[in-house]
Amino acid sequence: MGLAVKQTEPVSAYGKAMDEAVDEVFRLMMGVSCESMEDCPIDEPETISAVIGLAGAMSGVCVLRSGEQSAMRMATALTGIEMASLDATVKDAIGEICNMVAGAWKGKLSTLASSCMLSTPTVVTGTNYQLHTQRPEFRMEHYYRFGGHNFSVTLVCESMQ
């Protein structure tokens, strides 16, 4: 991982804030907990990624990526409605979860809370795709396990101001 030099908070603080943000969103909005993992590849062929753009003090993206089953379980926990397919409601729910995670994450960092703006979510589904960012200043990927399935939250910083 390449480290940014302009931020006043260390990358380790970013990672800790991310774990806390994910825990907060799952606990408060879904009433469940998810386990932070060292490494847990997403082994489902169909994946869904919610992307939130960051602008201002930090430019980049926050991406929540999961498999189909994990996404449906998260959407079920958020809405209280059993989800049977990767439909529009599931995509909407995953976008909102990513939005809340990104918002809670930056809110924990004094250098970003007021000066980093979030975009509305974009959701991508498909198989065997990758999201590319040219020359990120740093990239941080954290893994979590929820309901027997894995998901990841990735922060890609393109630049700091």
Added chain:
Amino acid sequence: MSEIAALIVDDSSVMRKIVERALRQAGLAITEVYEASSGVEALDVLRQKRVDLVLSDINMPNMDGLEFLRQMRAQQLAPDVPVVMITTEGSEDHVREAIVAGAQGYIRKPFTAEQVKERVLPLVGA
């Protein structure tokens, strides 16, 4: 407790349902819920319907929540109706901006039903 018609403004239909559920869990006697996915839609609802409470996201396409609130106040639409912003943008600057624009309350996502109860019930006299 008096009966309440609420307008919930959020570009996410999932989040609109979650906010509605939280209002009901808070014990509000909701008789009618109007939904809008943008500030533009929300202004249209206010021109046509009587509401007692507005809950609005901030970060939305096609007129964000702050601009909706400014327009609502400038056009004197439901002038006495309390507006609560529910948003991921929870910094003091954002809260101040919302209060200046005319919001009476502010709830940061993620939220609990208890937080909704604490912030909303006093505004509707419940």
